[in-house]
Amino acid sequence: xxxxxxxxxxxxxxxxxxxxxxxxxxxxxxxxxxxxxxxxxxxxxxxxxxxxxxxxxxxxxxxxxxxxxxxxxxxxxxxxxxxxxxxxxxxxxxxxxxxxxxxxxxxxxxxxxxxxxxxxxxxxxxxxxxxxxxxxxxxxxxxxxxxxxxxxxxxxxxxxxxxxxxxxxxxxxxxxxxxxxxxxxxxxxxxxxxxxxxxxxxxxxxxxxxxxxxxxxxxxxxxxxxxxxxxxxxxxxxxxxxxxxxxxxxxxxxxxxxxxxxxxxxxxxxxxxxxxxxxxxxxxxxxxxxxxxxxxxxxxxxxxxxxxxxxxxxxxxxxxxxxxxxxxxxxxxxxxxxxxxxxxxxxxxxxxxxxxxxxxxxxxxxxxxxxxxxxxxxxxxxxxxxxxxxxxxxxxxxxxxxxxxxxxxxxxxxxxxxxxxxxxxxxxxxxxxxxxxxxxxxxxxxxxxxxxxxxxxxxxxxxxxxxxxxxxxxxxxxxxxxxxxxxxxxxxxxxxxxxxxxxxxxxxxxxxxxxxxxxxxxxxxxxxxxxxxxxxxxxxxxxxxxxxxxxxxxxxxxxxxxxxx
Amino acid sequence: xxxxxxxxxxxxxxxxxxxxxxxxxxxxxxxxxxxxxxxxxxxxxxxxxxxxxxxxxxxxxxxxxxxxxxxxxxxxxxxxxxxxxxxxxxxxxxxxxxxxxxxxxxxxxxxxxxxxxxxxxxxxxxxxxxxxxxxxxxxxxxxxxxxxxxxxxxxxxxxxxxxxxxxxxxxxxxxxxxxxxx
Ligand SMILES: Cc1cc2nc3c(=O)[nH]c(=O)nc-3n(C[C@H](O)[C@H](O)[C@H](O)COP(=O)(O)O)c2cc1C
Ligand code: SF4
Ligand code: SF4
Ligand code: FES
Ligand code: FES
Numbered sequence: 124x125x126x127x128x129x130x131x132x133x134x135x136x137x138x139x140x141x142x143x144x145x146x147x148x149x150x151x152x153x154x155x156x157x158x159x160x161x162x163x164x165x166x167x168x169x170x171x172x173x174x175x176x177x178x179x180x181x182x183x184x185x186x187x188x189x190x191x192x193x194x195x196x197x198x199x200x201x202x203x204x205x206x207x208x209x210x211x212x213x214x215x216x217x218x219x220x221x222x223x224x225x226x227x228x229x230x231x232x233x234x235x236x237x238x239x240x241x242x243x244x245x246x247x248x249x250x251x252x253x254x255x256x257x258x259x260x261x262x263x264x265x266x267x268x269x270x271x272x273x274x275x276x277x278x279x280x281x282x283x284x285x286x287x288x289x290x291x292x293x294x295x296x297x298x299x300x301x302x303x304x305x306x307x308x309x310x311x312x313x314x315x316x317x318x319x320x321x322x323x324x325x326x327x328x329x330x331x332x333x334x335x336x337x338x339x340x341x342x343x344x345x346x347x348x349x350x351x352x353x354x355x356x357x358x359x360x361x362x363x364x365x366x367x368x369x370x371x372x373x374x375x376x377x378x379x380x381x382x383x384x385x386x387x388x389x390x391x392x393x394x395x396x397x398x399x400x401x402x403x404x405x406x407x408x409x410x411x412x413x414x415x416x417x418x419x420x421x422x423x424x425x426x427x428x429x430x431x432x433x434x435x436x437x438x439x440x441x442x443x444x445x446x447x448x449x450x451x452x453x454x455x456x457x458x459x460x461x462x463x464x465x466x467x468x469x470x471x472x473x474x475x476x477x478x479x480x481x482x483x484x485x486x487x488x489x490x491x492x493x494x495x496x497x498x499x500x501x502x503x504x505x506x507x508x509x510x511x512x513x514x515x516x517x518x519x520x521x522x523x524x525x526x527x528x529x530x531x532x533x534x535x536x537x538x539x540x541x542x543x544x545x546x547x548x549x550x551x552x553x554x555x556x557x558x559x560x561x562x563x564x565x566x567x568x569x570x571x572x573x574x575x576x577x578x579x580x581x582x583x584x585x586x587x588x589x590x591x592x593x594x595x596x597x598x599x600x601x602x603x604x605x606x607x608x609x610x611x612x613x614x615x616x617x618x619x620x621x622x623x624x625x626x627x628x629x630x631x632x633x634x635x636x637x638x639x640x641x642x643x644x645x646x647x648x649x650x651x652x653x654x655x656x657x658x659x660x661x662x663x664x665x666x667x668x669x670x671x672x673x674x675x676x677x678x679x680x681x682x683x684x685x686x687x688x
Numbered sequence: 689x690x691x692x693x694x695x696x697x698x699x700x701x702x703x704x705x706x707x708x709x710x711x712x713x714x715x716x717x718x719x720x721x722x723x724x725x726x727x728x729x730x731x732x733x734x735x736x737x738x739x740x741x742x743x744x745x746x747x748x749x750x751x752x753x754x755x756x757x758x759x760x761x762x763x764x765x766x767x768x769x770x771x772x773x774x775x776x777x778x779x780x781x782x783x784x785x786x787x788x789x790x791x792x793x794x795x796x797x798x799x800x801x802x803x804x805x806x807x808x809x810x811x812x813x814x815x816x817x818x819x820x821x822x823x824x825x826x827x828x829x830x831x832x833x834x835x836x837x838x839x840x841x842x843x844x845x846x847x848x849x850x851x852x853x854x855x856x857x858x859x860x861x862x863x864x865x866x867x868x869x870x
Contacts, residue, residue: 339829494788499830
């Protein structure tokens with residue numbers, strides 16, 4: 124691979140500017156640049172082979188001094204993978220095969236290969252506002268040189284040189300950034316609590332457990348912007364006075380693990396992590412920790428006990444990790460995307476950030492659009508965008524002539540929002556009012572082929588299986604609710620039981636120890652609120668209107684004897 | 689791994705269970721974390737990536753080396769669904785059962801495997817050819833339904849695609865069997 128590697132230590136803003144200028148100059152000597160997406164989805168359809176083929180082709184044609192092919196990040200529309208982009212022509216090629224590379228190389232500076240073109244001017248791209256994913260895949264995720272050339276680590280050195288730790292916290296508070304891990308706790312406030320805590324040792328943890336099924340934004344951000352997440356963590360460490368950090372990544376994300384591991388090493392090598400960062404007073408060491416397939420470990424106290432080497436069992440809060448977290452020390456724990464937002468906030472200022480979004484939900488949010496929708500993939504929009512814009516403009520609507528039924532947000536603690544509320548805006552409060560939840564950003568679209576009772580049962584099965592078992596309401600309640608839902612889908616439920624289900628939801632919601640149990644009833648409550656008729660169809664008429672529990676029109680009850688019809 | 693055998697044996701008071709070189713990787717993983725008790729999960733990860741699963745010998749060795757009660761090691765190993773206590777088949781098929789994949793019909797994929805090969809989630813075929821596992825979400829929801837076949841993520845799966853992948857493993861093994869006696 125043709126890559127420029129620097130060896131020097133970076134010990135000042137001047138050093139950084141020099142490295143950036145040199146890298147830009149090096150890039151500029153290439154007339155043509157081509158990026159091949161090396162994200163998880165694209166790699167699954169052999170984008171690596173396309174990258175290699177492009178490099179060989181360019182070499183064979185003797186054009187290696189004018190064309191530079193680099194690995195790039197996710198373009199967002201992963202369903203059209205593998206994707207190849209040619210930024211100078213503003214072109215995006217989709218479903219590229221190694222056999223296509225000759226045409227692509229020949230077309231550089233010429234007429235595009237029209238049969239491979241992906242419409243990158245359409246609503247899917249133009250209606251987004253990318254702050255966290257601003258490089259749109261046109262950044263080599265493994266190159267610290269390219270990251271620096273694109274302005275990387277400037278925010279960190281600026282914060283160290285021009286801001287006191289207090290100023291950084293204030294800047295975050297002014298920006299209005301709220302936690303992207305789900306609950307939306309004001310980030311600046313959390314930072315100030317940790318900053319105020321007195322202790323010999325403090326920690327910064329990046330929560331990259333992303334356990335919500337149907338959510339992959341954090342994976343994408345880690346894969347594409349590992350340096351930015353680390354930079355955000357280092358700024359946080361400076362602000363709160365921590366010297367040690369952990370990135371807790373789920374083991375299901377091998378590529379993200381690899382990229383973050385490499386990024387830590389290369390930042391250390393150049394003096395941008397480790398002791399005396401940028402020759403200034405900050406010492407910050409980061410280590411990676413792997414999850415091991417327990418959803419509850421996304422919960423902050425469970426995550427902490429997992430880093431300590433134990434079972435991921437949540438603990439009652441208070442004390443919050445900000446006061447007593449890892450090894451009993453004050454610990455700042457934020458989501459991947461929260462940290463990734465810190466860099467643009469410091470670079471462009473809190474005032475700029477606060478202009479994006481709504482009065483109470485500032486900034487942008489990444490979402491993973493999936494399910495029954497034409498354009499699946501990763502998108503980033505300002506908070507306050509309506510669900511309708513998201514699903515019908517950006518997402519392109521529901522395919523195959525089916526009818527939209529609901530969008531599920533917030534993962535297993537979220538809810539299903541029906542058609543009549545599609546004009547609601549995406550922000551923390553509005554989603555909560557609709558009985559759903561921002562969550563980490565999964566958005567799963569369902570059409571008339573999904574049965575909402577079945578969906579509720581699906582989530583309950585998930586929660587029952589993932590319940591850590593520490594507290595009774597969740598351990599017993601989720602299993603029992605799952606049982607009741609199962610009976611309803613088999614036509615064995617009664618109206619009396621439906622009432623019991625509702626009151627059990629209440630008990631579990633209000634008496635469980637952690638967010639898993641507290642949120643588990645939400646999918647049931649929201650489907651009961653908006654799709655009660657489907658429950659009634661199962662209970663009273665013994666039919667499944669969507670044809671999931673039994674073909675449409677057929678009785679969902681199992682025959683009691685093999686001989687009965 | 690370029691660790692020197694002798695060096696490790698000297699540092700670790702606990703002797704590795706056998707001459708199998710893979711134990712050296714495990715021992716190195718423990719040393720990297722100063723053999724601290726908090727290294728338990730990292731150590732189990734290294735055992736599983738070296739041996740494919742955690743057996744009793746491995747659990748006892750880890751417990752002993754890190755000075756953690758075996759019951760706790762067992763507790764942690766069984767708490768996390770990533771850790772497997774049974775040997776796995778030669779090949780490995782993971783079907784995602786996360787929300788996006790579920791909505792896009794991943795149940796049908798599992799049904800197909802059950803129908804055709806009589807294999808349910810968590811089990812391995814009787815000839816040890818392949819294991820079937822399910823996942824919560826692979827983060828590949830954009831190409832749902834997705835699965836992992838021997839470490840390779842594949843998207844937009846259909847029952848037929850899964851079948852052809854599994855059949856190719858079976859074919860490869862029968863080909864090997866007919867070859868081996870000659
Ligand atoms: C069951 C459960 C799972 C969670 N999973 C995640 C997760 O995968 N990623 C995450 O960032 N936060 C997750 N959270 C929220 C964390 O506990 C915590 O609030 C968050 O990491 C704080 O970061 P933020 O303020 O930046 O959002 C989860 C919470 C619960 C109750
Ligand atoms: S009372 Fe029951 S559930 Fe509670 S800790 Fe004891 S054994 Fe566990
Ligand atoms: S609510 Fe559920 S997951 Fe949370 S502590 Fe209780 S049993 Fe464990
Ligand atoms: S992974 Fe390549 S476009 Fe998303
Ligand atoms: S739900 Fe299957 S990959 Fe996310």
